[in-house]
Amino acid sequence: MTVSRVVSGEGYVSEITREKVLKVVKDLNYRRNGLARSLKRQFTETVGLVLGDISNPYSTELARSVRKTLVDEGFNLFICISENGSKEDIVAFESLSSHSVDGIIVATRSNEAGDRYLRNLVETNVPVVAIGRDFRHKNVDLVSPDNLKGGFEATRHLIDLGHRRIAFIGANLSSGSHLKRLQGYVNALESHSIPVDERLISGRSDELPDVAGYSTEDIGFEAMKRLLSLPNPPTAVFARNDFTAIGAMRAISDAGLRIPDDIAIVGFDDIPMAARISPSLTTVRQPMRVEGQIATEMLLERIKSGKRISRRERVLDCELIVRESSGSKRTN
Amino acid sequence: MTVSRVVSGEGYVSEITREKVLKVVKDLNYRRNGLARSLKRQFTETVGLVLGDISNPYSTELARSVRKTLVDEGFNLFICISENGSKEDIVAFESLSSHSVDGIIVATRSNEAGDRYLRNLVETNVPVVAIGRDFRHKNVDLVSPDNLKGGFEATRHLIDLGHRRIAFIGANLSSGSHLKRLQGYVNALESHSIPVDERLISGRSDELPDVAGYSTEDIGFEAMKRLLSLPNPPTAVFARNDFTAIGAMRAISDAGLRIPDDIAIVGFDDIPMAARISPSLTTVRQPMRVEGQIATEMLLERIKSGKRISRRERVLDCELIVRESSGSKRTN
DNA sequence: TTGTAGGCGTTATCAA
DNA sequence: TTGATAACGCCTACAA
Numbered sequence: 001m002t003v004s005r006v007v008s009g010e011g012y013v014s015e016i017t018r019e020k021v022l023k024v025v026k027d028l029n030y031r032r033n034g035l036a037r038s039l040k041r042q043f044t045e046t047v048g049l050v051l052g053d054i055s056n057p058y059s060t061e062l063a064r065s066v067r068k069t070l071v072d073e074g075f076n077l078f079i080c081i082s083e084n085g086s087k088e089d090i091v092a093f094e095s096l097s098s099h100s101v102d103g104i105i106v107a108t109r110s111n112e113a114g115d116r117y118l119r120n121l122v123e124t125n126v127p128v129v130a131i132g133r134d135f136r137h138k139n140v141d142l143v144s145p146d147n148l149k150g151g152f153e154a155t156r157h158l159i160d161l162g163h164r165r166i167a168f169i170g171a172n173l174s175s176g177s178h179l180k181r182l183q184g185y186v187n188a189l190e191s192h193s194i195p196v197d198e199r200l201i202s203g204r205s206d207e208l209p210d211v212a213g214y215s216t217e218d219i220g221f222e223a224m225k226r227l228l229s230l231p232n233p234p235t236a237v238f239a240r241n242d243f244t245a246i247g248a249m250r251a252i253s254d255a256g257l258r259i260p261d262d263i264a265i266v267g268f269d270d271i272p273m274a275a276r277i278s279p280s281l282t283t284v285r286q287p288m289r290v291e292g293q294i295a296t297e298m299l300l301e302r303i304k305s306g307k308r309i310s311r312r313e314r315v316l317d318c319e320l321i322v323r324e325s326s327g328s329k330r331t332n
Numbered sequence: 333m334t335v336s337r338v339v340s341g342e343g344y345v346s347e348i349t350r351e352k353v354l355k356v357v358k359d360l361n362y363r364r365n366g367l368a369r370s371l372k373r374q375f376t377e378t379v380g381l382v383l384g385d386i387s388n389p390y391s392t393e394l395a396r397s398v399r400k401t402l403v404d405e406g407f408n409l410f411i412c413i414s415e416n417g418s419k420e421d422i423v424a425f426e427s428l429s430s431h432s433v434d435g436i437i438v439a440t441r442s443n444e445a446g447d448r449y450l451r452n453l454v455e456t457n458v459p460v461v462a463i464g465r466d467f468r469h470k471n472v473d474l475v476s477p478d479n480l481k482g483g484f485e486a487t488r489h490l491i492d493l494g495h496r497r498i499a500f501i502g503a504n505l506s507s508g509s510h511l512k513r514l515q516g517y518v519n520a521l522e523s524h525s526i527p528v529d530e531r532l533i534s535g536r537s538d539e540l541p542d543v544a545g546y547s548t549e550d551i552g553f554e555a556m557k558r559l560l561s562l563p564n565p566p567t568a569v570f571a572r573n574d575f576t577a578i579g580a581m582r583a584i585s586d587a588g589l590r591i592p593d594d595i596a597i598v599g600f601d602d603i604p605m606a607a608r609i610s611p612s613l614t615t616v617r618q619p620m621r622v623e624g625q626i627a628t629e630m631l632l633e634r635i636k637s638g639k640r641i642s643r644r645e646r647v648l649d650c651e652l653i654v655r656e657s658s659g660s661k662r663t664n
Numbered sequence: 665t666t667g668t669a670g671g672c673g674t675t676a677t678c679a680a
Numbered sequence: 681t682t683g684a685t686a687a688c689g690c691c692t693a694c695a696a
Contacts, residue, residue: 001666001667001668001690001691002665002666002667004689004690004691005666008690008691010691011665012665012666013665013666014665014666017665017666029452029455029456031429031430031456032430032689032690033371033430033432033688033689033690034429034430034431034432034690035367035370035371035430035431035432035688035689035690036371036672036688036689036690036691037430037689037690037691038367038431038672038690039365039367039368039371039672039673039674039688039689039690040671040672040689040690040691040692041672041690041691042672044431046427046431054392054395054396055389055392055393055396057387060386060387060392061387063386063413064386064387064413064415067413067415071423076412076423076427077412077413078410078411078412078427078431079410079411079412079413080408080409080410080411081395081396081399081409081411083396083399091403091408095378095408095410097363097366098363098364098365098366098367098369099366099367099370099376099378099410099431100365100366100367120361123361124361124363246608272549272605273604273605273608273609276578276605276608276609276610277605277608277609277610278608278609278610333675333682333683333684334681334682334683336673336674336675337675337681337682340674340675342675343681344681344682345681345682346681346682349681349682364673364674365672365673365674366674367672367673367674368672368673368674368675368688369673369674369675370674370688371672371673371674371687371688371689371690372673372674372675372676372687372688373674373675373688374688
């Protein structure tokens with residue numbers, strides 16, 4: 001008990017005893033067992049973050065901002081990768097919850113099995129906040145960019161440039177019906193009386209909704225190739241994210257076509273690479289840092305209050321960044 | 333005890349009891365406490381990975397490959413970000429070890445305080461493997477790219493192209509003396525009888541060896557600006573990594589100079605962006621996936637054997653990828 | 665100022 | 681086939 005007092009620095013210990021203890025601690029290279037400590041105290045001051053695609057700078061910026069916000073409050077961060085597979089999601093949730101993290105931030109793509117497990121977890125009073133994941137539960141907060149408006153503005157930008165045959169890359173109309181970016185695209189077309197052509201909405205070739213670890217860039221590449229083989233290919237493309245757009249750009253170059261002259265393209269996220277590639281990529285910038293910070297603050301509130309808090313939702317503004325890939329001249 | 337048997341699926345339980353238990357488990361939404369379980373069993377089947385710069389695709393590829401290798405063996409992965417600060421390093425080690433991970437893979441930049449703490453940890457029999465971190469201990473394995481040879485070949489490539497005033501960006505001669513990539517650069521110059529000019533070796537402006545979270549791209553930018561203001565600026569640059577190189581490229585463009593015509597540049601890592609920017613970046617490709625896999629296998633060996641294993645070191649070959657930034661014509 | 669008892673939720677071991 | 685007991689290492693509460 002005296003050792004405990006010395007090590008944790010709480011409670012009264014005489015100076016002389018303290019020094020004796022510290023010496024022995026050093027001699028034995030003693031370190032207290034955090035497992036036992038957490039078991040007794042019932043909290044760990046640790047938060048888990050589940051990331052779907054860690055290769056995407058979007059995820060890493062998010063992670064950095066989450067970490068920073070946590071550290072300022074004395075919390076630790078454990079990141080788990082799920083590779084956006086439902087099995088992997090569950091493994092991540094499971095492993096975090098079994099280590100008794102105080103709360104979990106989820107930033108993976110939704111999927112049914114994952115949602116089910118998550119719901120279960122929430123029922124056992126684990127504080128959860130979702131970022132950019134379509135997950136609805138009365139005790140789970142949601143932070144996300146304004147995908148609907150972002151998708152709308154990206155598409156309107158292309159319409160304003162005179163395009164009429166505009167494709168969407170990154171989801172199918174059926175499986176992606178919940179996808180707000182796709183919805184924004186559809187809305188923009190409809191509000192300009194442009195018919196939605198399902199052949200111009202191109203996701204993955206075969207329906208493998210649950211395979212982990214694929215590259216979104218490759219999906220963009222494949223999807224674009226299919227679009228180019230259409231009898232009447234699109235003159236513009238809106239891609240669900242920048243990597244998908246970059247994959248599509250590769251397919252366009254491979255086909256000997258020029259961007260934006262033959263095909264204009266717009267992405268989503270504004271990852272650092274978007275400004276650097278050639279041609280530079282027009283995209284919708286999403287405030288990753290802010291998303292991470294707000295989500296973390298919400299989670300910490302839940303953790304600290306210890307109570308169930310009813311669902312809050314924060315939708316954050318995005319900004320259209322016009323660059324060369326949609327036709328503007330290079331400025332920097 | 334019977335519940336324990338049912339939940340863990342070990343030991344004999346009659347079918348009828350098992351079903352009764354499972355029903356109650358479901359009704360109460362019971363989930364066993366991993367903390368208590370780990371406390372009793374003395375292992376967690378979890379490995380920690382400490383990453384210095386999670387924004388660097390090098391780190392994320394590493395992480396993915398580590399995760400994949402672990403998952404195949406039934407282990408979980410917790411990633412901690414240290415932002416390459418020594419305090420942050422220690423916090424990460426501390427938080428992983430206090431959660432009793434079974435082993436730790438360290439992929440952060442070396443620093444004295446971190447090394448000290450790590451050494452301490454190793455003394456308490458925590459299995460540790462380092463990736464690309466200059467850390468020597470009789471019970472710690474090291475996996476790294478062949479930085480010496482890579483640096484040598486990058487520099488020789490520039491020499492072969494006729495350059496004589498070749499700069500190194502990303503470290504100072506004093507603080508970076510242990511940096512193998514810099515050493516390779518020096519060796520290449522010396523083996524071609526080119527004098528090493530200390531003014532051409534440019535790291536961070538002020539010595540802030542311990543500040544976390546800075547961007548390596550910005551360091552490249554700043555360092556290049558300083559080089560350009562020299563009375564006799566370099567005609568070629570070897571940067572310690574691709575982000576640093578990309579920052580330097582920005583400084584070169586900003587100064588109205590052309591790459592590679594006015595200044596040639598070579599990076600290190602071969603991150604995806606290197607092939608995509610304009611001009612495309614000549615660089616030294618390092619086998620991140622292989623590094624992650626080998627390191628993980630080494631760590632698992634340590635964990636499973638339970639014994640101290642004496643230090644092993646694996647140095648992996650790199651490959652020079654010649655692209656436009658050093659003068660080759662664009663091929664793809 | 666220090667020490668004792670008990671319990672956090674499991675599982676290994678032995679007993680029934 | 682099931683149950684009782686002890687122990688993992690710590691901390692809260694109370695006693696000395």
